[in-house]
Amino acid sequence: MYHLTYLANLREIYTAILIIVLPSKQKDMKKMFFTTVLVLAGLSTQAQTDIPSPEVQIKSALLAAPTEKQGEATVLGYNPEGELVVLRKGTNEMICLADDPKKDGFSAACYHQDLNLYMARGRELRSAGKTTEEIFATREKEAKSGKLSMPKQPSALFVYSAPNENFNRNTGEVKNGYLRYVVYVPYATAESTGLPQKPEAAGMPWIMHPGTHGAHIMISPPMDKAAQ
Secondary structure, three states: OHHHHHHHHHHHHHHHHHHHHOHHHHHHHHHHHHHHHHHHHHHHHHHHHOOOOHHHHHHHHHHHOOHHHHOOOEEEEEOOOOOEEEEEOOOOOEEEEOOOOOOOOEEEEEEEHHHHHHHHHHHHHHHOOOOHHHHHHHHHHHHHHOOOOOOOOOEEEEEEEEOHHHEOOOOOOEOOOEEEEEEEOOOOOHHHHOOOOOOOOOOOOEEEOOOOOOOEEEEOOOHHHHOO
């Protein structure tokens, strides 16, 4: 209904312009206009179909969560307009985020509910055009002032990713996905955790952004062992 109304409005406006400004070429211009509209409508429909169904988004998003957490996790995903919405309301502490269809590659994430404000603020700043550095600086300032609430205890994040060609948008299946692990420990340091600031071997835990609101432990398994 939205597309029909939109196209009807375009047709009325364009026809009025043709009648007033270009009476001698009205017929040819109308033909060109309607052809263009049909092409654009087809592209719009194709763009909408690029967003997987809610069932597929839920299935693929849950791949990032530990098996015992999948059944009761909340799942966020995208409606036909590309807006982030709740696809499934859960009952446990985990929130899973479906792959963003506008971005290259497949990437789903699941995180503890106490990280939700932090994650949501990051998405908000990103949509406003802020850079990674600006997002970090803004959240650091807001966390220190108390405006942005951060977890009081270690909180987990799981990220499951794969190339585009390994994600089936019709079934939700992912081939050879890569799962990495993150544990947020705000304001922790290398000294308080005993962790290095750089990994010395594949899969070795290390701490990133120590001493800040975004301090977290990174665990990235070797690619060949992480693929499923």
